[in-house]
Amino acid sequence: MNKRHFLKSILASGIGLSSYSAVGQQLAMINASAKATPLEGYKALVCIFLYGGNDSYNMLIPTENSDYQTYAGVRQNLAIAQESLIPLSTSSLLPYALGVPDYMSPISELFHQGRLAFINNVGPLVEPTSKANIENGSALLPPQLFSHNDQQKLWETAGSNINELSGWAGRMADLLTDTSSNSLSMNISLAGNNVMQTGNIVQPYSMTADGAPMFEALNPQHNWNSQRIALFDQLIALDNHVLGNSYKKIMSTARTNALQVNQALDSLPILSTTFEADSLSQELEMTTKLIAAREALGMNRQVFFIGFGGWDSHDRQLLDHPRLLNTLSLALHRFNEAINELGLSEFVTTFTASDFGRTLTSNGDGTDHGWGGHQLVMGGAVNGGKLYGEMPELALNSQNDLGDGRMIPTTSSEEYGAQFAKWFGLTDAEVAQVFPTLSRFDQHNINFLQSI
Numbered sequence: 459m460n461k462r463h464f465l466k467s468i469l470a471s472g473i474g475l476s477s478y479s480a481v482g483q484q485l486a487m488i489n490a491s492a493k494a495t496p497l498e499g500y501k502a503l504v505c506i507f508l509y510g511g512n513d514s515y516n517m518l519i520p521t522e523n524s525d526y527q528t529y530a531g532v533r534q535n536l537a538i539a540q541e542s543l544i545p546l547s548t549s550s551l552l553p554y555a556l557g558v559p560d561y562m563s564p565i566s567e568l569f570h571q572g573r574l575a576f577i578n579n580v581g582p583l584v585e586p587t588s589k590a591n592i593e594n595g596s597a598l599l600p601p602q603l604f605s606h607n608d609q610q611k612l613w614e615t616a617g618s619n620i621n622e623l624s625g626w627a628g629r630m631a632d633l634l635t636d637t638s639s640n641s642l643s644m645n646i647s648l649a650g651n652n653v654m655q656t657g658n659i660v661q662p663y664s665m666t667a668d669g670a671p672m673f674e675a676l677n678p679q680h681n682w683n684s685q686r687i688a689l690f691d692q693l694i695a696l697d698n699h700v701l702g703n704s705y706k707k708i709m710s711t712a713r714t715n716a717l718q719v720n721q722a723l724d725s726l727p728i729l730s731t732t733f734e735a736d737s738l739s740q741e742l743e744m745t746t747k748l749i750a751a752r753e754a755l756g757m758n759r760q761v762f763f764i765g766f767g768g769w770d771s772h773d774r775q776l777l778d779h780p781r782l783l784n785t786l787s788l789a790l791h792r793f794n795e796a797i798n799e800l801g802l803s804e805f806v807t808t809f810t811a812s813d814f815g816r817t818l819t820s821n822g823d824g825t826d827h828g829w830g831g832h833q834l835v836m837g838g839a840v841n842g843g844k845l846y847g848e849m850p851e852l853a854l855n856s857q858n859d860l861g862d863g864r865m866i867p868t869t870s871s872e873e874y875g876a877q878f879a880k881w882f883g884l885t886d887a888e889v890a891q892v893f894p895t896l897s898r899f900d901q902h903n904i905n906f907l908q909s910i
Contacts, residue, residue: 497634497883501805502749502760503627504793505654506738506786507613508812510770511606513779513825514832515818515852515865518556518576518845521545525554529852532863534820536775546570550845561784564791565834569843573794573803574836575906578847579858580874581814581830581867582612585898589857589866604827604864606770609813614654616875616893626875627761628657629892630882634759635660642715642755646748648741649765662763663715667740670719722754723747731796738766739789746796749806759882769812775824786810790836803838807881807907810834811871818852818863829860830867833874839881839908846904873899881907 516536520526521543530537543557544566558566568574584598591597600618602608608620616626624632631644645655645662655662665671694710697703726747733743741764752760766786771779790808797806815831830850836842848868850858858865876893890896 497759499805500752500758500802501882502752502762502802502807503878503882504742504745504762504764504806504808505627506764506766506808506810507610507649507652507654508769508782508786508810509610509765509767511813511816511827512769512782512810512831513771513775513816514812515815515863516775516779517558517562517783518546518578518832518849519543519559520852521555521557525852532818532852532854535822536820536825546845548844552845552849553851554849556845556849559780559783561780562787564787568791568794568836572842573838573840574790574834575840575842576845577833577835577869577874577904577906578845578849579815579830579865579867580833580847580869580871581865582609582618583867583870583872583899584618584895586870586900587866589860592860592866603829604814606813606827611653613811613813613871614652616872617895623653623656624658625652625654625656626879626892627655627763628653628660628662630657630761630879630884631655631660632657633884633888633891641711642718642757644757644759645761645763647763648744649763652763652765655761655763665719665744667737667744669723669744670716672716672720718755719748719751722751725754726750729796729799731792731799733792733796734785734788736785736789738764738785739792742789742793743796746793746800749797749802750800771816771824772821772826773823790834794836797837805839807835807837807839807878809836809874809878811874815865818854818859818865826862828864830858830865835906841906841908844906846906869904870899872896873901873904876901877904877907881909 516533516538519538520529521540526540538559542560544560544563545555545557546566546569565574582600584600587597587599592599600612601620611620612618614625615622627645635644643660643663645660647655647662647664648667650664652662694706698706729746733739745762745764748762749760768778768782793808797803810833812831812833815828816825817828819825850856850865850868853859854863860866872893872895876889876896879889879892884892
């Protein structure tokens with residue numbers, strides 16, 4: 459029975475809203491049993507969402523004199539000093555040589571080790587488009603361009619509908635999760651609620667860098683809680699009305715998951731890799747621990763979501779942006795070391811996403827909202843030391859410039875996400891379910907993962 463027939467039978471039978479969660483479980487079981495081959499081994503995706511819109515055109519910078527002068531002429535007071543750039547040695551076919559600022563030296567090291575790649579000029583698209591199509595009114599464009607919330611949602615849904623309720627990692631979890639065998643979600647968020655990990659069936663599990671949140675009054679580590687725990691167990695055992703039973707199940711599952719996660723974390727050996735004290739590093743450290751605890755948690759596929767804010771650089775860009783890029787670079791380098799220490803480098807892929815790129819032009823103290831921008835992908839499965847996609851011309855009024863240096867994306871965020879889904883083990887048919895308009899795009903120039 460496929461899902462469509464199942465839903466029709468449910469509707470015809472007159473099952474009410476009170477059984478919706480049971481319907482969801484049945485759908486998940488159908489999804490799990492429908493897979494042709496069970497997924498083997500372990501793989502994890504780690505998304506670091508750079509909230510606010512990263513000015514990635516001050517992350518990848520031309521190094522040769524003539525190209526640098528074009529860049530500096532457009533960027534004006536925001537231009538990074540040419541002598542501070544670290545050249546990137548690459549065999550990629552590029553229109554100009556590139557480097558990164560010296561405060562991104564950990565990224566440069568990962569790139570030259572073949573552990574990291576740049577994906578150029580990525581952004582939400584409805585279809586491949588050009589400046590000419592946009593100017594003559596024939597292009598289909600994503601809604602609410604340059605809006606933080608809307609563009610974040612388009613990145614996380616990998617679509618063009620800002621009313622979509624599910625994200626691409628959530629839809630993957632719907633396909634891969636058998637909810638009858640494991641109550642802990644495949645998707646774990648260290649940034650609270652997010653659309654990317656929200657499925658039609660499976661919801662993300664939220665926690666913090668300190669661990670899974672516990673009901674302190676039910677924490678078995680506190681001896682004085684024994685009577686409360688006994689009373690709670692008695693209440694859980696009662697057969698209440700429909701709403702009471704649903705609420706009881708939610709409370710019981712939350713308690714079980716928190717105990718399971720924290721007990722698994724408590725049993726881990728201490729790694730020699732140390733992390734910095736900033737929030738991004740601490741959340742990556744917790745991600746490392748959760749990956750190390752994968753067997754105790756019964757997980758063979760996981761997606762982690764980390765939010766790293768502060769990138770909305772309308773002002774103070776020369777002060778704030780270098781600090782943010784340095785924090786990101788160092789945190790990624792330490793995370794790479796930790797995953798290597800676990801012996802899982804080939805099985806963990808980390809990537810960035812962000813609302814949008816920013817304008818090439820300066821507003822006097824920063825930049826404004828743009829469209830396409832560059833992203834980072836790191837891991838042992840990455841075909842690293844390369845740049846993928848098309849590098850735009852960094853000149854005003856070029857064929858890439860929609861206006862004020864807002865770059866028109868040449869790779870869609872949907873193409874970008876689909877690469878991770880394929881690496882994760884989804885079939886072509888399943889990838890098409892998760893990314894329903896993917897067929898509009900040519901993906902052959904961004905195969906940045908080794909198993910694809």
